Each structure stands twice: as C-alpha cells, then as structure tokens.
Amino acid sequence: MGEPRLIEISPVTRVEGHGKVTIHLNDRNEVDEARLHIVEFRGFERFIRGRLLWEVPVIVQRLCGICPVSHHLAAAKAMDMIVGVDVLPPTAEKMRRLMHYGQVMQSHVLHFFHLAAPDLLFGFGAPAERRNIFEVIRENPELGRRAVAMRRFGQEIIEATAGKKIHGTGAVPGGINRNLDIATRDRLLAQVEEMLLWAQDALALARGYTLDHADLVANFAAFPSNHMALARAGDGALDLYHGQLRAIDAGGGTIFEGVDYRRYHDLLVEDVRPWSYMKFPFIRDLGPEAGWYRVGPLARMNVAAFIDTPLADAAHRDMKAATGGRPNNTALANHWARMIEVLHCVEKIRDLLHDTDLQGTDLIATGERRREGIGVIEAPRGNLIHHYEVDEHDQVTFCNLIVSTTHNNEGMNRAVKDVAVRYLGGQERISEGMLNHVEVAIRAFDPCLSCATHALGQMPLQVELIDAGGRVIDSRTRNG
Amino acid sequence: MSEPAFHITIDGVQIAARPGQTIMEAADEAGIYIPRLCDHEGLRHQGSCRVCTVKAGGRSVSACTQPAAPGLVVENETPHMVKLRRDLVEMLFHEGNHLCPICEASGNCELQAMAYRLGLTAPSRFPFLQPTRPLDASHPDIALDTNRCITCGRCIRASQDVDHKGVFGYVGRGIHRRVAVNGPDLAHTDAAITDHAISAEVCPVGCIIRKRVGFRIPIGEREFDAALIGEEIEEHRDD
Ligand code: SF4
Ligand code: SF4
Ligand code: FES
Numbered sequence: 001m002g003e004p005r006l007i008e009i010s011p012v013t014r015v016e017g018h019g020k021v022t023i024h025l026n027d028r029n030e031v032d033e034a035r036l037h038i039v040e041f042r043g044f045e046r047f048i049r050g051r052l053l054w055e056v057p058v059i060v061q062r063l064c065g066i067c068p069v070s071h072h073l074a075a076a077k078a079m080d081m082i083v084g085v086d087v088l089p090p091t092a093e094k095m096r097r098l099m100h101y102g103q104v105m106q107s108h109v110l111h112f113f114h115l116a117a118p119d120l121l122f123g124f125g126a127p128a129e130r131r132n133i134f135e136v137i138r139e140n141p142e143l144g145r146r147a148v149a150m151r152r153f154g155q156e157i158i159e160a161t162a163g164k165k166i167h168g169t170g171a172v173p174g175g176i177n178r179n180l181d182i183a184t185r186d187r188l189l190a191q192v193e194e195m196l197l198w199a200q201d202a203l204a205l206a207r208g209y210t211l212d213h214a215d216l217v218a219n220f221a222a223f224p225s226n227h228m229a230l231a232r233a234g235d236g237a238l239d240l241y242h243g244q245l246r247a248i249d250a251g252g253g254t255i256f257e258g259v260d261y262r263r264y265h266d267l268l269v270e271d272v273r274p275w276s277y278m279k280f281p282f283i284r285d286l287g288p289e290a291g292w293y294r295v296g297p298l299a300r301m302n303v304a305a306f307i308d309t310p311l312a313d314a315a316h317r318d319m320k321a322a323t324g325g326r327p328n329n330t331a332l333a334n335h336w337a338r339m340i341e342v343l344h345c346v347e348k349i350r351d352l353l354h355d356t357d358l359q360g361t362d363l364i365a366t367g368e369r370r371r372e373g374i375g376v377i378e379a380p381r382g383n384l385i386h387h388y389e390v391d392e393h394d395q396v397t398f399c400n401l402i403v404s405t406t407h408n409n410e411g412m413n414r415a416v417k418d419v420a421v422r423y424l425g426g427q428e429r430i431s432e433g434m435l436n437h438v439e440v441a442i443r444a445f446d447p448c449l450s451c452a453t454h455a456l457g458q459m460p461l462q463v464e465l466i467d468a469g470g471r472v473i474d475s476r477t478r479n480g
Numbered sequence: 481m482s483e484p485a486f487h488i489t490i491d492g493v494q495i496a497a498r499p500g501q502t503i504m505e506a507a508d509e510a511g512i513y514i515p516r517l518c519d520h521e522g523l524r525h526q527g528s529c530r531v532c533t534v535k536a537g538g539r540s541v542s543a544c545t546q547p548a549a550p551g552l553v554v555e556n557e558t559p560h561m562v563k564l565r566r567d568l569v570e571m572l573f574h575e576g577n578h579l580c581p582i583c584e585a586s587g588n589c590e591l592q593a594m595a596y597r598l599g600l601t602a603p604s605r606f607p608f609l610q611p612t613r614p615l616d617a618s619h620p621d622i623a624l625d626t627n628r629c630i631t632c633g634r635c636i637r638a639s640q641d642v643d644h645k646g647v648f649g650y651v652g653r654g655i656h657r658r659v660a661v662n663g664p665d666l667a668h669t670d671a672a673i674t675d676h677a678i679s680a681e682v683c684p685v686g687c688i689i690r691k692r693v694g695f696r697i698p699i700g701e702r703e704f705d706a707a708l709i710g711e712e713i714e715e716h717r718d719d
C-alpha cells in the first residue's frame with residue numbers, strides 16, 4: 001500500500017496539439033512570411049469556470065503533462081491572493097520553492113539530455129535515427145546514467161513536496177499541506193552533493209558546445225529581441241518562484257522593471273491574429289511591431305542582475321562575459337542558460353534541505369477575501385501568468401492564462417521565417433534538412449505545445465510551402 | 481454482550497449471530513467485511529445500492545437488510561459476488577461524472593476505495609453517460625457537487641433521523657431519481673456546517689463538500705492511502 005491511488009476517468013476529451021508551419025512565398029518566390037499554427041484546445045477556460053477556488057491548483061495540472069507543477073504553483077499563487085494572503089508562512093513558501101526547483105531541474109535535464117543532446121552531439125543534419133536519446137546513451141553511457149539519475153532526483157523532490165511525482169496536491173490556497181519529514185530530507189541530502197558535481201559537468205558540456213559552435217549559434221535563429229522575466233524585488237536577482245516583472249531590449253536597456261506582476265495587463269497586450277488561436281502578446285508601450293519579446297532560461301539570464309547562489313552566479317558572469325555583458329540574442333544559448341539554472345536549482349535545493357524551516361508546522365495562512373487573483377511564476381520554459389476571478393460563492397468566473405509558449409509566439413514565428421529564408425534558397429521544395437532546421441528552431445524555444453494548446457501529447461510537425469496564389473506547392477510531415 | 485443465539489456460515493467460516501442482527505452486522509462483529517456503500521453506522525438501513533449483495537440460502541439478498549437466521553449459509557467473497565459488485569461500482573462511475581485526480585474526496589472516497597478493493601482501476605466497459613449535473617455553491621460553508629452523487633441516501637437519513645431537519649430528499653423516479661435539497665438551493669435551506677449530514681463521514685463521495693478544506697490532507701495521510709476499505713473490520717477477525 002501507500003502507492004498513489006487514483007482512478008482515471010476523464011469526461012474531458014483529450015485533443016492532441018499539433019504544430020503546423022506554413023511558409024508563404026511572394027510572387028518572386030521569396031519567403032514572405034512563416035506562420036506557426038498550433039491547434040488549440042479551448043475547453044479549459046470553460047471547464048474551470050464554476051469550479052471551486054481550492055480545486056484550481058489541482059485542476060490546472062491537467063493542462064499539461066509536461067509542466068504540471070508550474071501550473072500548480074502559479075494557480076496556487078493566484079489563489080493565495082484570492083484568499084487574501086500576501087505573505088506565506090516560511091515553511092509553506094520554502095516547501096513550494098523546493099517543489100519548484102525540483103521541477104525546473106527535472107524539466108531542464110529532460111530537455112537537455114533527451115531533446116537537445118542528440119542534436120548537440122550528432123549535429124542537426126544527422127539522420128533522424130541517430131538523433132535520439134538512445135544513441136546518446138549508447139555513445140556515452142555515463143552521461144545517460146546521470147541524466148536518468150538527475151531527473152529522478154528532481155522527481156523525488158516533487159514527490160516529497162506534492163505527495164506524488166505527477167499530479168500531486170502540495171500547494172493549497174494560502175500555503176502548503178505538508179512539511180518535509182526528516183527521513184525524506186536525509187535521503188535527499190545524501191544525493192545532493194553528487195547532483196551538484198554532475199550539474200557542473202552538464203553545464204561545462206553546454207557551455208563548451210555553445211562556445212565551440214559560435215558561428216552556428218550566432219547565426220541560427222538568432223535575432224535581436226526584447227526579453228522579459230521575473231526578477232527579485234530590490235536587487236534584480238534571478239528568482240524562479242517570485243518577483244517583479246522586468247523587460248529589457250536587445251541592447252540591454254530597461255523597458256520596465258520593478259513592476260508588480262498584478263499589473264501585467266497594463267504592460268502587455270494580448271494580440272489576436274485571424275489565422276491563429278494562440279495570442280501574440282507584446283509590450284504595450286512599444287507596439288505590436290517592436291514590442292514582442294522572448295521568455296525562458298536565456299531571457300532570464302539576460303534579465304537577471306545576478307544569481308544569488310555562488311556557483312550559478314559565477315556561471316552567469318562567465319556567460320555574460322561571452323557577449324560583452326550585453327544580452328544574448330541567440331536561440332541556441334538557451335541550452336547553456338538551462339544548465340546554469342539546473343546548477344542554481346541544485347544549489348537552492350541543497351540550501352533548503354539544510355533549512356529547518358522545512359520541518360515547521362505553520363503551513364497555511366488566512367486573510368481577507370478578494371475577488372481577483374493573479375499568480376506569476378518562472379516556469380522551466382519561461383514566464384507563466386495565471387489570472388482568475390472568483391465570486392462570493394467561491395466559484396471561478398473568469399480565467400486567463402499566458403503560458404511561456406504564448407509569450408514566445410512571435411519569436412517562434414520569426415525564427416521559423418529566418419530558417420525558411422536561409423534554407424529554402426529559391427527552391428520550391430521542402431528538403432528533409434530544412435524540416436529538421438524548422439523543427440530545431442521551434443524546439444530552441446522549448447515550446448510546450450501541450451501546454452499552449454491545453455492538450456496533451458507530442459508534437460507532430462507539418463510544414464507547407466504556399467505560393468503567392470495561395471496554392472500549396474509542397475508539404476512534409478513528421479510525426480511527434 | 482449476550483450469548484450468541486445461533487451460528488451462520490460465511491464463505492465456509494462459522495460465525496456467531498444474535499436474533500435481530502442483519503447478516504452484515506453479524507459479519508462485522510466477526511471481522512468479516514461485506515462491501516457496502518449506502519449502509520452506514522448510526523443510520524437506518526436502506527438497502528438500495530446492492531453492493532452488499534451476498535448469496536444466502538441460494539438467493540441474492542442485500543446483507544445490510546437481510547436478517548441473519550440460524551444455519552444460514554452465505555457466499556460473500558466468491559469470484560461471482562466480487563464480479564457482481566465490481567459491475568455495480570463500475571456503473572456508478574459511468575452514471576456520474578467522476579474525475580478522481582481533481583476531486584478533493586480522492587483518497588478519502590468510499591466509491592474510489594471500493595473500486596480499488598474490487599480490482600477496478602479504469603472503468604471503461606460501459607458508455608459514460610456524462611450527465612449535466614449542477615454544482616450548488618450557494619451556501620457560505622457547504623457546496624454540493626452532484627456530478628459525484630451516487631444516490632446512496634445517507635445524507636437524507638442523517639438529516640432526517642439525526643439532525644431532524646430534512647435538508648435532503650429524493651426527487652424523480654427510477655433511474656432519474658436524484659438527491660435534491662429542500663429549497664431553491666442549499667443557501668435557502670437550514671443546512672449548517674455542524675449538521676451530521678454534512679460531516680465528513682456521511683457522504684461517501686465528493687458530493688457534499690465542506691468549503692475551504694479541500695486538499696489540505698496530504699497524499700499519504702488520507703483515509704484510504706494506507707489501507708483498503710474494509711480492513712478496519714477485518715483487523716479484528718479472530719481466526
Ligand atoms: S467522488 Fe470519489 S469516485 Fe468520484 S471523482 Fe471523487 S474521488 Fe473519484
Ligand atoms: S449527496 Fe452524498 S450522501 Fe447524499 S445521496 Fe449523494 S452521495 Fe449519498
Ligand atoms: S449497503 Fe446494502 S444495499 Fe447498500
């Protein structure tokens with residue numbers, strides 16, 4: 001016994017998200033525009049309406065099979081605000097942070113080793129059958145072993161804080177439902193020093209790759225953009241769990257900073273385009289053309305003034321030095337940024353495990369009810385906004401989500417266009433190599449299509465080439 | 481305790497029974513668990529869910545209402561009975577809207593626990609009826625998510641017989657029979673959070689909700705995290 005006991009019966013139909021790219025040519029057969037279409041499952045906002053506020057942090061985990069913990073915590077933060085709690089008891093905030101660092105770590109490790117490492121080790125042009133994790137493990141068994149162990153460590157932390165590896169319950173409005181028992185703490189502590197060493201090795205791998213392939217990195221889906229992330233109030237440090245909104249431009253100039261995230265809709269406009277269900281947010285003051293921005297690990301590295309854990313801070317300074325202290329506007333350097341964050345998470349996890357507040361018993365705070373709640377967090381893939389209104393009967397009446405992939409929507413479309421221009425070269429055919437590059441460009445943003453579309457599943461990718469007359473002249477598909 | 485007046489046999493085990501006891505009461509005392517949903521300690525027997533069905537003297541009867549009689553031979557945990565109960569429980573899942581992973585009763589729910597005990601992990605054999613059923617959150621302290629109601633009637637009996645109120649009652653007939661409140665909504669009844677009918681032990685599922693406490697019990701500490709439903713009865717089996 002003691003195994004999680006859940007019966008799964010879902011009246012909510014699952015729709016698989018799929019990515020489709022259309023490349024539109026002008027009458028001289030040059031690339032005019034590239035559009036990334038994501039078929040969106042619109043059921044969620046409807047489903048959540050009418051539900052009870054304390055159910056929300058649990059229900060939102062169904063949004064995404066890949067990053068449920070981020071949704072859980074963002075919704076819990078929004079519900080803290082609804083129940084009138086602005087400051088959580090230390091045990092609650094630290095347990096939530098522990099959960100979050102565990103989640104970011106395991107998600108980044110998964111991404112790096114499973115999705116990115118094959119490309120990095122074998123090259124983007126390598127045949128599809130070589131570009132997978134099994135090849136990585138075959139060629140480098142130690143790396144594979146560590147990837148599995150690091151991921152498991154992150155998952156163990158999630159289980160220790162949320163009760164289950166996936167779809168647990170930990171955070172409740174105003175706090176957390178458990179503390180960390182000593183036995184579990186000691187089991188995690190016994191592994192943490194090794195994790196710290198491995199995180200440094202993984203960082204060296206990602207750093208080495210990025211610097212060794214400076215040409216590719218500089219030219220691959222790299223373009224100046226604005227960057228947005230949370231940063232810690234007061235000193236601008238990297239803070240994945242809580243902070244104020246800060247945005248900078250491609251040259252490092254501040255667009256806004258120190259902004260209370262509850263004002264996000266004053267700063268951001270969610271643009272709609274007739275051909276896409278996914279919105280296109282931009283910074284209001286800069287307008288739709290210049291106001292788009294990127295979020296994610298690299299955006300966080302660009303936005304953060306420093307990192308408050310020593311090893312990751314040194315790595316952050318080292319990375320900044322590579323671009324002369326200016327923002328890094330490439331896409332592929334996200335891998336490097338991700339590994340700096342893994343190191344940061346492990347350092348944070350170690351510090352938290354040594355903190356006796358985690359054994360505290362004051363778990364839930366109460367306050368005066370409010371109608372509106374906004375929770376923002378830095379999820380593995382970037383900034384994540386949850387916004388709700390709840391009526392006097394405790395029922396949700398309004399829900400708006402901006403997930404990381406939506407923040408990056410414009411950037412992804414531009415990256416795809418960039419690749420199309422570069423690799424199409426006047427041909428009227430989509431080559432296998434180009435399909436690969438389109439896929440890698442999209443993947444560089446680490447989109448959670450599952451989450452953006454509010455559906456579950458891998459992303460099958462279809463690329464269509466459309467001439468000036470609207471005729472599809474070529475098409476290629478890859479299944480997810 | 482008075483001397484046993486006679487014996488009955490359940491799955492080949494002879495147990496003591498007294499006049500006036502049901503088969504289930506005698507079995508409980510002997511540490512033999514007979515699955516149940518509508519029957520609940522302290523409430524009058526209703527005999528409606530049929531999950532307690534046993535074969536007694538060759539006939540199918542509900543153990544919660546059938547009196548024990550001298551020499552009665554009862555089949556309880558035979559493969560046939562277990563399958564029958566599993567089918568009944570499975571149909572309860574299909575009749576309502578049950579999404580356990582997001583339900584605050586999960587881990588404390590008798591229906592879910594019964595499904596596990598009976599070896600049912602993913603109901604799938606029947607069509608999901610997906611009825612449209614309301615969530616009544618009008619009351620400041622109580623909510624009613626009728627998507628999860630299994631029409632066991634425990635709240636009705638608790639409200640009438642224990643609270644002397646009659647907050648809950650049945651409406652409709654046959655398969656349309658539903659539990660409803662005695663007013664336009666829960667806020668317009670005299671239901672109170674202190675009612676026995678509202679207490680955690682009466683509603684076996686996540687239909688009657690005490691507001692603002694959902695998900696506060698961590699996974700691992702919920703009622704059925706550590707033990708199967710019925711094990712508390714089987715613990716004091718004397719053989
Ligand atoms: S009431 Fe019980 S069976 Fe129904 S969804 Fe909730 S936990 Fe599952
Ligand atoms: S509300 Fe609960 S106790 Fe009342 S009939 Fe429905 S399931 Fe039974
Ligand atoms: S418990 Fe006997 S019929 Fe329901």
Ligand code: NI
Nearest residue numbers: 064067448451
């Ligand atoms: Ni996601």
